[in-house]
Amino acid sequence: MSRALLRSVLELRAPVTRLAPSVRPATTATTAPTETATVRFFNQTAQHIEPAQPDPSIVPNAAQQAPSPLSPQQQYPSQRTPPTQPPPAPTGPLSASVRTLLPALAAQPGHYITIHIHGRGYLVTAGDSIRLPFKMPGVVPGNVLRLNRASVLGSRDFTLRGAPFVDERLFECRAVVTGAEAEPMRTMVKKKRRTRRSQRVNSKHKYTMLRISELRVKPEAVEES
Secondary structure (H helix, E strand, O other): OOHHHHHHHHHHHOOOOOOOOOOHHHHHHHHHHHHHHHHHHHHHOOOOOOOOOOOOOOHHHHHHHOOOOOOHHHHOOOOOOOOOOOOOOOOOOOOHHHHHHHHHHHHOOOOEEEEEEOOEEEEEEOOOEEEOOOOOOOOOOOOEEEOOOEEEEEOOOOEEEOOOOOOHHHEEEEEEEEEEEEOOOEEEEEEOOOOOOEEEEEEOOEEEEEEEEEEEEOOHHHHHO
């Protein structure tokens, strides 16, 4: 047997008692930075302790800044109700032109007026009928209404325009509630595309009817003012 073959057989029989040199440097290199980083993390972190009682200087300010809760009446206001008292009548003096031409306007026949009901203007004269576009609440047939909102009052030769309304002391216009008129039944079909189901909505609105019973120009307002 040759010497080289005998030497290799002896090396295989001998047990391995240490790790390879290539493994030890890698283990040492990876362990050292981890321990250093862990120690450095605990050394630089400061301990934070929550106070047992809140700061009294901060709590009052937070209470002052908190908004007060709204009452049910403010959060959900009730329905708007008409005023129980009429608006105050104007008491200012009349202009010189109104004092001069109002008697001439009152002397002519066939007066017309543009009255305003809920923001809508209606050009009417005595005996005309008005169909309001809504049902007026709180009225029944036979009630007499005093209409004191007018923007134009005139005759054939004279016209009195208000800014924005004519002084209610210069005229008197009254209307009688004749009843409520209902429109024909209207049916609306609601259907979406690519859907077989359809919905029918029926509507039948009611409207209040008024008749102008009195329209008069008051020339005595010049003497009273």
